[in-house]
Amino acid sequence: MGTEISYVIDTLYAIFAMTLIIFMVPGFAMLEAGIVRTKNVTAVLTINTLIYAIASLAFLLIGYSIAFGDFGADGMSKWAAFLFQMAFVGKVVNIMSGGVSERAKVIPLAVFTVIMAAVIYPLVVNVTWGANLLEGTALALSMYDLAGSTVIHSTGGWALLAAILIIGARKGRYTANGIRVIPASNIPLLTLGAFLLWIGWFGFNGGSVGSIASKESADAVALTIMNTNTAGLAGAIMVAIIMQIKYRKLDITMILNGALGGLVAITAGPDLYDIYTPILIGAIGGALVVFGVSFFDKLKLDDPVGALSVHLVNGIWGTLAVGIFASNGDDITFMGQLKGVIVVAIFAFVVSYVILYIINKVMPLRAHKDEEVQGLDVEECGVEAYPEFKRAF
Amino acid sequence: MGTEISYVIDTLYAIFAMTLIIFMVPGFAMLEAGIVRTKNVTAVLTINTLIYAIASLAFLLIGYSIAFGDFGADGMSKWAAFLFQMAFVGKVVNIMSGGVSERAKVIPLAVFTVIMAAVIYPLVVNVTWGANLLEGTALALSMYDLAGSTVIHSTGGWALLAAILIIGARKGRYTANGIRVIPASNIPLLTLGAFLLWIGWFGFNGGSVGSIASKESADAVALTIMNTNTAGLAGAIMVAIIMQIKYRKLDITMILNGALGGLVAITAGPDLYDIYTPILIGAIGGALVVFGVSFFDKLKLDDPVGALSVHLVNGIWGTLAVGIFASNGDDITFMGQLKGVIVVAIFAFVVSYVILYIINKVMPLRAHKDEEVQGLDVEECGVEAYPEFKRAF
């Protein structure tokens, strides 16, 4: 195929994939707006909007160069290559902001977004997908992580763990009488958000193949998207089965999180497997969500959206799964995958913790307890989400 | 054009079309969640989610081979060809599940989904678009049905009719004092869902052309999408005119169903017509929705979403319309279309009825009357859709 045709097709393909990923912006926003209580919905939507705006601009101005050295891509328009990478950035912070919702203030999260998108995440990308500062050192990573089980999802998950340790649980969540269940306020929004994320994943993983402009690449792209989808299906079904057996209730919030867990788990290597392995990886991903949610609740790590289970646990699982299941006989090893998981974990957790700690000293991350009780919407945003609807309680 | 370029472009095109069709998953979910009462919203969202998960996986593991013989496609990646076909499967069950919502239980519908996606629908595809078991027999079909007015929409519609006959109407719907109107609970969701379906249809019909990688194919694709859209426009406008004249009220639930009716009607032959015929086909499709809804209510066939009118009646109308309006001088005949309609009708209705009858004996399809009065959400899912919003009644 001529190089100009290939350049055109891969530019078009990157733009298509980028567009799908941008659907994850309303995807995360609707998912989180559906999960939190009505009194915190506007705040959640506001931080989601600001994350997209701030993270993308910080990545344009600073982060992209740190990650990749410079604007430039041989096989497609350099602007399309940038757009595709830019679409990823906000996701790392979305993962983190969702898990501290209902008590974290918007402005300090916005400040953290700048640092995450301009420096922390770009450094992670640098040593994994990018220019690779670590090359030639003992820390150099050989981890295979096609679309970011570790680079995106675990990084965001570690930042979230740091944030929860600093910010603490929602008031009244863990009491002397046990864990108080706080129900999701709007299930249709949550469902819509989950499916927008799911569709966005086709662009996320499919686009990460990097090219579609040859027979081999086209097959790799289609296999990647099929396997991505399969893991999501298996995650949802696995959780549905567990829910039905354990509780005789098909809890859709868990089922959708199971799908997302499966999607996170497949993300490290959707191009590496036959068509059956993703069923296993996704099903285990779904099960990990169910057990993860209980596990973190036992540790009193309060995470309203289940992001630690979906993104952190499954980010790790998916990266290690490549070491277990990939059989393409090349550089992939379980130990290489494990090393990648650990190096990124230490870096992402420690740096996020330090930065959040400093931000917290300057401007408290946590809303005042009166504000938390009232809901963050009025104080932070001056706008109630549903002012005309009478509250049932 | 070189075969590799064509392979790449058609793979990309199939993935694009597939992605649009997947938007129909939240499309159906939002449409139905908007139509049913708030007490049944979570159950509707849960079954929609499970249908996508179960139908797609069953089609991957069993159904696809029954329909097409084997994975394989000459002109594009075989995985892309699979993904495109997989995107269709759940729709057949969505059509059916929507029409029995507010009283059908989730688990038996999930069981039916397995059988529909693994066997019933694949057999319909086999004898129409696929490997063709009937070839050489007296039953062999010559029906032209580009994107499934009959194969998808009527098949789902016949299954729905079977299900309604077994399950019965919602409690209190048909009383001694006439038909009780049960208003849709969330019009914005319903509208969002209808437009996601509409956009998905571009992928459904456009992708069914099968290739875009030549001047002729590109023209056929663009004409197909234009005509598809035109029929939707005409269906909406026709219903708006009827509503305004008959009731002096522009009932948006009917207008959107009119658009969907027009879209179903054009689906058999959007590539066959000039740019004006779809206006007529879609307008008649819209009118059929209005009269269909009254007609089925007179028969006390309770269908909360109007799926019998939208999908079954218009699936038949659209398939016959090809026999009336198509003028490409080849194998298409009205009798050939009618034969296809009838053969699929008998097969889909009888098999669905038998399977649903058996399922119903083993695990009742219908919720207990107390559960129906309370709403299915609490008992089936343990999750209310809008727990913080006070009910007006």
Next chain:
Amino acid sequence: MGTEISYVIDTLYAIFAMTLIIFMVPGFAMLEAGIVRTKNVTAVLTINTLIYAIASLAFLLIGYSIAFGDFGADGMSKWAAFLFQMAFVGKVVNIMSGGVSERAKVIPLAVFTVIMAAVIYPLVVNVTWGANLLEGTALALSMYDLAGSTVIHSTGGWALLAAILIIGARKGRYTANGIRVIPASNIPLLTLGAFLLWIGWFGFNGGSVGSIASKESADAVALTIMNTNTAGLAGAIMVAIIMQIKYRKLDITMILNGALGGLVAITAGPDLYDIYTPILIGAIGGALVVFGVSFFDKLKLDDPVGALSVHLVNGIWGTLAVGIFASNGDDITFMGQLKGVIVVAIFAFVVSYVILYIINKVMPLRAHKDEEVQGLDVEECGVEAYPEFKRAF
């Protein structure tokens, strides 16, 4: 690249871009449904649906020929070229209908839609992007307006100004005690709508480059989409900063309108700038939204969705910005841009005013005051948007 390959790729690209633009139909619908009070939500959704249906069909039957002379496009399928242009039409009326919501009746707006889509807008397109009736006359325009800052957004904005002058403000909006704030009723819907519009803009502006089938075109498309997005980011951030400084409240309705203002402003020349200029253009666009909203309120021009600021002011600003910032040394001049703004302004405002004035004489645009107090949904549509939800007031 061979002409057939180019034909195929550009047809595929136009269909992709068109599809993204169609997401703006639910985008506008959700945005407006989220902004207005619950009692007017169904009416807003109904007019949005009818606008898409009526405007698209009128453009197919009449408008397209007025604008472009005839169906036909050299470099891609003529049907794809039509679909792309058709996707624009309804937007002009959406801009206008949003600004008169909560008091304008559906049927007269539908009548105006026919005339706008069949004649007024096509004439504007004719003299800017199309066949150019004015060629050779003193009025001939040299304005550069890639994707319609003036052609789409200002045209719709001028029509809206005409409509507001005729229809007047909502009852109780401007009182002796000052301006009564009427809060948006559903912030998640509003947010969803804004992001669907944002994503649609990638197709709007990216598709307006007209071709992706060469290295230069592919770069132009990717740059266009990147710059489009950047202006939206900058608009949102600028408004967030202003809101935080002025009110210490991050009002998301203003932040999202700031993003949309930035997107409107970049629309005239997203292909002309380096990667930094859009930050400036978008940030100014955002600021103009904040000050515009106050300004029009001082003039008692009641515009519930802020469309005058977002679309009219920024349409003008964006068109003039091309004259200020574009440095490609060719025909673009500030005076040429200004002339385009003025000619279109006079034409669009005067013609819209006259047509709306006549319509208003035949069938009043404004709902009866009892109907307005009760909300338009019951009288116009016979369908409440949220019948089961108890109102807080």
